[in-house]
Amino acid sequence: MQKFRTILIVAFFLSLSSLLFGATFGEPVVLYLHAYIPERTTFIATDDGLFVESNVYNFTCSMIEQGWERMVMVVAN
Template identity: 45%
Template sequence: MKKLVITIALLILMAMAASSLFAANANQTAVLRLTAYIPEKTTFTTFDDMFVVDSNAYNFTYSVTEEARTKVLLVIAN
C-alpha cells in the first residue's frame, strides 16, 4: 500500500511539473516572419503627347526623344 501511495504521489508531482513547463510558454510572444516576392511591373502610357511611367522597378532607364513629328521612347533594362 505504501508503494502505491508513493507512486501516485510521484505521478501527481510529475504531472504538475510537466503542466507548469507547458504553461510557461503559453504567454510568450512569437515573431512570425513572412517573405514574399512582389513582381516588378512597369507601365508606359501616352496621352496628350506625353509618356507617363508607372513602375515599382528600378532596374531600367528610359528616355524620350522627339524627331520631327514623332516621339521615340527608348527603354534600357539594367
C-alpha cells in the same frame, strides 16, 4: 480522499494547459515571408509627357519627340 485526488488532477491539468497555451502570450514573434513579386512596367505617353508606373528599379527611359513622331527608349541597367 477521492475528492482531494480529483481536485489535484484538475489543478494539475489546469496548470499544465496554462503553461502550454500561455507560454508565448505577450512575447514578440518574427514571421518571415518569402514571395515573388513579378516585374510590371506600364508606359503611358500623353500630350503632357511620358508616365511610367513600375515596380522595377533597374532601367532608365526617355522619350524623344520629332514632329508628330515620338520615340520611347528604355535601357535596362
